[in-house]
Amino acid sequence: GIQVFVGPYVHSVSWTEPLVVQPNGVIGVKDGKIVIVDTIENLDSLKTTHSFGDNDIVRLQEGEFLMPGMIDTHIHAGQYPNAGLNMDLPLLEWLDKYTFPLEAKYKDTKFAELVYRKLVEKTISSGTTTASYFTTLHIPSSEIMADLVEAYGQRALIGKVCMDCFSPEYYVETTEESLSGTTEFVKKILDRKNPLVLPTITPRFALTCSENLLKGLGEIAKEHDVHIQTHLCESLPEIERAMELFPQYKNYADIYAQTGLLTSKAIMAHCVHLTDEEIEILKENNTAVSHCPTSNICLLSGLCPIKKIRNAGVKVGLGTDVAGGYTPSILEAMRHAIMTAKTLGIEGKETEPLTYREALYFATLGGAEALALDQEIGNFQVGKAFDALVINLQHDLSPVDTFPEQEICDLIQKFIMLGDERNIIKVFVSGQIVKSF
Numbered sequence: 001g002i003q004v005f006v007g008p009y010v011h012s013v014s015w016t017e018p019l020v021v022q023p024n025g026v027i028g029v030k031d032g033k034i035v036i037v038d039t040i041e042n043l044d045s046l047k048t049t050h051s052f053g054d055n056d057i058v059r060l061q062e063g064e065f066l067m068p069g070m071i072d073t074h075i076h077a078g079q080y081p082n083a084g085l086n087m088d089l090p091l092l093e094w095l096d097k098y099t100f101p102l103e104a105k106y107k108d109t110k111f112a113e114l115v116y117r118k119l120v121e122k123t124i125s126s127g128t129t130t131a132s133y134f135t136t137l138h139i140p141s142s143e144i145m146a147d148l149v150e151a152y153g154q155r156a157l158i159g160k161v162c163m164d165c166f167s168p169e170y171y172v173e174t175t176e177e178s179l180s181g182t183t184e185f186v187k188k189i190l191d192r193k194n195p196l197v198l199p200t201i202t203p204r205f206a207l208t209c210s211e212n213l214l215k216g217l218g219e220i221a222k223e224h225d226v227h228i229q230t231h232l233c234e235s236l237p238e239i240e241r242a243m244e245l246f247p248q249y250k251n252y253a254d255i256y257a258q259t260g261l262l263t264s265k266a267i268m269a270h271c272v273h274l275t276d277e278e279i280e281i282l283k284e285n286n287t288a289v290s291h292c293p294t295s296n297i298c299l300l301s302g303l304c305p306i307k308k309i310r311n312a313g314v315k316v317g318l319g320t321d322v323a324g325g326y327t328p329s330i331l332e333a334m335r336h337a338i339m340t341a342k343t344l345g346i347e348g349k350e351t352e353p354l355t356y357r358e359a360l361y362f363a364t365l366g367g368a369e370a371l372a373l374d375q376e377i378g379n380f381q382v383g384k385a386f387d388a389l390v391i392n393l394q395h396d397l398s399p400v401d402t403f404p405e406q407e408i409c410d411l412i413q414k415f416i417m418l419g420d421e422r423n424i425i426k427v428f429v430s431g432q433i434v435k436s437f
């Protein structure tokens with residue numbers, strides 16, 4: 001049957017209209033899809049046109065509002081045990097010392113099951129209704145990740161990581177293994193025919209992938225018309241090394257462009273140090289950026305001028321980049337995006353702040369656009385899936401205090417700046433409840 005939510009909702013409709021507040025909303029959901037977006041004054045006539053009764057109505061409590069589910073466009077599932085640890089090294093040293101040894105452990109599927117279950121529970125609890133996950137080199141544990149997101153009902157993209165050179169001897173594949181493994185994994189995920197779980201082609205980055213591997217992965221992505229995710233222009237030493245390894249290419253973005261990896265279903269994490277020419281390459285290819293502000297500070301990578309990139313017409317979503325970023329919370333990524341823009345302002349490098357409205361857009365509709373899923377998710381529009389959160393700042397266990405006369409706009413700001421999973425009292429993915437607090 002139909003379920004009709006009556007109460008306030010907030011969502012984004014575009015980069016230039018990043019926050020619309022409807023205090024008297026009506027949102028109808030049938031078979032997981034949004035079938036009504038209207039206002040209370042029309043409730044009676046909607047009952048007739050959509051044939052529902054009072055029993056089908058869910059009235060939000062005082063102080064509650066609905067918002068779209070949040071989207072984490074870049075998170076390393078296998079790195080979750082290291083969340084909060086190892087804040088002492090920059091990217092390349094951090095990978096060698098902490099990250100590769102941890103990722104190698106996923107040869108053990110029991111360990112994978114233990115970690116991945118906790119992570120899926122945590123991300124759902126934190127309001128992440130869609131996540132684009134990197135797993136590790138290992139296919140069996142990557143399939144366990146798919147089993148778990150499926151069991152918990154989260155929407156996910158899952159990529160088996162590929163690396164065939166300049167990697168530790170204990171954590172590397174041959175080019176052939178990486179390509180055949182990727183094809184096998186893509187087919188296995190597609191064979192599930194679960195519209196919520198999609199495969200994504202995942203070269204780690206240019207520093208650990210041969211030209212043949214990059215090209216082969218580009219071909220697989222094209223053949224199966226699937227997503228692509230990788231890292232681009234994250235840190236200065238990384239860029240320098242990429243250009244040493246690929247001297248025949250114009251710049252780092254060009255390496256991925258020429259190997260078939262910059263598509264309209266591709267998402268490039270970090271992009272802290274893009275040149276204007278590289279921004280243009282991303283735009284021309286309709287390739288998105290995953291802004292990972294927490295990680296960019298933790299790993300000393302730099303401050304990404306994300307408004308400049310978005311204003312140039314490049315799609316942008318937010319990523320936690322666990323464990324480069326210390327937390328799997330997209331709320332915290334929103335805060336760090338806001339603080340990064342302010343820090344660039346202090347340095348005289350970004351003239352405008354990033355507003356909380358724009359941060360909300362990045363966390364929802366922007367993320368959907370970045371993952372080329374904006375026909376399905378990202379906001380409350382008839383025809384899209386109902387991926388949504390019920391937020392409440394005013395219950396006994398809320399970490400946030402609110403005050404008389406504070407309106408929904410104030411509540412959403414307080415939620416972004418001060419809220420946590422205790423404020424996310426219900427989570428829906430495709431109309432199914434996946435968390436109730």
Ligand code: GUN
Nearest residue numbers: 099204205231295321324
């Ligand atoms: N670049 C290549 N691999 C990684 C990774 O695991 N984390 C981050 N932040 N950057 C990377």
Ligand code: FE
Nearest residue numbers: 231269321324
């Ligand atoms: Fe990353």
